[in-house]
Amino acid sequence: xxxxxxxxxxxxxxLEAVALIDDLGEEAKFIAGGQSLVPMMNFRLARPxxxxxxxHIGDLDSIQRDGDALVVGALTRHRTLETxxxxxxxxxxxxxxxxxxxxxxxxxxxxxxxxxxxMHADASAEWCMMARLFNAQLRLEGPRGRRTVAADDxxxxxxxxxxxxxxxxxxIRFTTPRQCGALAEFSRRHGDFATxxxxxxxxxxxxxxxxxxxxxxxxxxxxxxxxxxxTLLEGASVGAVDVDGAARSAAAGVAPMESEPREAAYRxxxxxxxxxxxxHDALATGVQ
Amino acid sequence: xxxxxxxTLTVNGERHLIVVEPRRTLADVLRIDLGLTGTxxxxxxxxxxxxxxxxxxxxxxxxxxxxxxxxxxxxRTVEGLAVKGELTDLQQAFSRHHALQCGFCTxxxxxxxxxxxxxxxxxxxxxxREMASANLCRxxxxxxxxxxxxxxxxxxxxxxxx
Ligand SMILES: Cc1cc2nc3c(=O)[nH]c(=O)nc-3n(C[C@H](O)[C@H](O)[C@H](O)COP(=O)(O)OP(=O)(O)OC[C@H]3O[C@@H](n4cnc5c(N)ncnc54)[C@H](O)[C@@H]3O)c2cc1C
Ligand code: FES
Ligand code: FES
Numbered sequence: 114x115x116x117x118x119x120x121x122x123x124x125x126x127x128l129e130a131v132a133l134i135d136d137l138g139e140e141a142k143f144i145a146g147g148q149s150l151v152p153m154m155n156f157r158l159a160r161p162x163x164x165x166x167x168x169h170i171g172d173l174d175s176i177q178r179d180g181d182a183l184v185v186g187a188l189t190r191h192r193t194l195e196t197x198x199x200x201x202x203x204x205x206x207x208x209x210x211x212x213x214x215x216x217x218x219x220x221x222x223x224x225x226x227x228x229x230x231x232m233h234a235d236a237s238a239e240w241c242m243m244a245r246l247f248n249a250q251l252r253l254e255g256p257r258g259r260r261t262v263a264a265d266d267x268x269x270x271x272x273x274x275x276x277x278x279x280x281x282x283x284x285i286r287f288t289t290p291r292q293c294g295a296l297a298e299f300s301r302r303h304g305d306f307a308t309x310x311x312x313x314x315x316x317x318x319x320x321x322x323x324x325x326x327x328x329x330x331x332x333x334x335x336x337x338x339x340x341x342x343x344t345l346l347e348g349a350s351v352g353a354v355d356v357d358g359a360a361r362s363a364a365a366g367v368a369p370m371e372s373e374p375r376e377a378a379y380r381x382x383x384x385x386x387x388x389x390x391x392x393h394d395a396l397a398t399g400v401q
Numbered sequence: 402x403x404x405x406x407x408x409t410l411t412v413n414g415e416r417h418l419i420v421v422e423p424r425r426t427l428a429d430v431l432r433i434d435l436g437l438t439g440t441x442x443x444x445x446x447x448x449x450x451x452x453x454x455x456x457x458x459x460x461x462x463x464x465x466x467x468x469x470x471x472x473x474x475x476x477r478t479v480e481g482l483a484v485k486g487e488l489t490d491l492q493q494a495f496s497r498h499h500a501l502q503c504g505f506c507t508x509x510x511x512x513x514x515x516x517x518x519x520x521x522x523x524x525x526x527x528x529x530r531e532m533a534s535a536n537l538c539r540x541x542x543x544x545x546x547x548x549x550x551x552x553x554x555x556x557x558x559x560x561x562x563x
Binding site for chain 1: 406423426429445447453460461462464465467513516517532534536
């Protein structure tokens with residue numbers, strides 16, 4: 114189908130983008146890569162009155178190190194992150210380029226942006242999971258200035274975030290690097306959003322796991338942390354990780370969406386399997 | 402403005418000044434405004450890849466970009482491949498390997514592969530299969546498509562200027 118009519122504006126600075134949307138009101142929308150918004154417009158599931166193109170704001174397409182933190186501009190494309198494998202830049206965040214490869218396919222990744230993904234807030238989106246796993250701080254720029262929201266407070270429900278309509282997401286600051294990490298996903302067709310996904314990251318100090326993070330995507334309306342399973346693994350010695358226990362605990366801890374009969378049980382089963390896989394793969398990244 | 406805007410597009414090396422409605426996708430700009438109907442439109446939501454073109458040398462879904470967003474960019478479509486009716490090595494390989502039957506998906510696969518080979522000179526068949534999984538073909542079963550791309554990749558690699 115073809116999209117409904119809309120006005121088109123190009124912003125060249127953050128301030129201009131925010132001023133424009135504040136002026137145009139809630140019916141207007143920012144457009145970044147368009148890889149989520151345009152399909153919805155083509156289906157007429159979205160009918161914005163105006164689009165404000167933010168891709169020409171120059172300084173939001175960057176990946177930088179700030180001490181421990183990795184600071185990524187909101188307009189950085191999936192493809193740029195996928196190909197950013199330089200260990201001096203990505204140290205402790207090697208899982209990010211790996212995760213990018215799970216996003217759709219190359220022609221989607223050449224356009225789609227990390228900021229767009231976090232704003233779209235699909236519960237199985239790789240960047241949404243990574244934001245929780247690496248305790249991201251998301252910086253917003255609005256008409257009343259800037260504020261920062263932690264990833265744990267960002268997701269407010271299905272496709273809904275803490276950002277107001279007139280706030281622009283400008284920067285994602287991943288704060289907690291980890292030595293080991295892995296992402297395991299299942300989808301029925303290669304390149305689709307995952308039916309369920311589990312991401313795991315931890316450090317190994319004196320042969321013991323610490324700073325364990327486990328995030329489950331696609332199972333509840335928002336990406337969730339498997340707190341009990343994390344606690345179970347914290348301090349475990351590398352040679353005796355209770356993978357079984359962690360997987361069972363992760364699966365028992367989720368409250369899966371159920372739109373078809375037996376779907377919840379199925380998703381729980383996937384969480385169990387994917388948690389095992391992700392822990393094994395994460396341990397293997399530490400061996401290299 | 403929802404009224405039409407003037408944009409500049411360089412398509413297959415030729416510069417065009419076009420007046421388009423903001424809601425017109427790049428795929429439709431190419432097909433309707435420029436008459437370049439080689440770029441096909443299947444699903445219009447990014448899944449099938451029939452509309453794949455190169456925008457500033459990168460493969461993109463032309464159904465998921467508005468013409469106004471593409472203003473100022475350089476686009477390559479399937480019409481830009483053959484020179485004076487002489488098919489490229491990749492097009493000939495597609496023919497030889499039966500990489501097309503109805504041909505609906507072919508322009509998308511050709512542009513996807515050209516974009517890929519330009520940045521990945523010596524891919525292995527597994528990587529080619531992964532890359533080609535971006536697009537859908539309802540006829541061939543993909544084997545011929547993968548074979549054609551792998552063959553051309555190897556040939557171009559051997560022929561590269563050293
Ligand atoms: C075929 C296909 C497969 C896909 N598969 C996956 C997948 O497996 N995993 C995955 O994670 N994603 C997938 N995607 C979605 C893709 O990752 C999108 O790129 C992403 O969800 C949105 O980013 P975008 O830059 O394209 O945003 P847009 O589509 O431009 O915008 C999305 C929303 O965010 C808002 N927005 C964008 N940027 C900002 C900003 N900086 N500040 C405030 N608001 C903003 C827009 O107003 C809009 O509401 C797929 C898409 C397609 C078409
Ligand atoms: S028509 Fe563009 S991806 Fe199907
Ligand atoms: S040849 Fe018919 S869809 Fe591919």
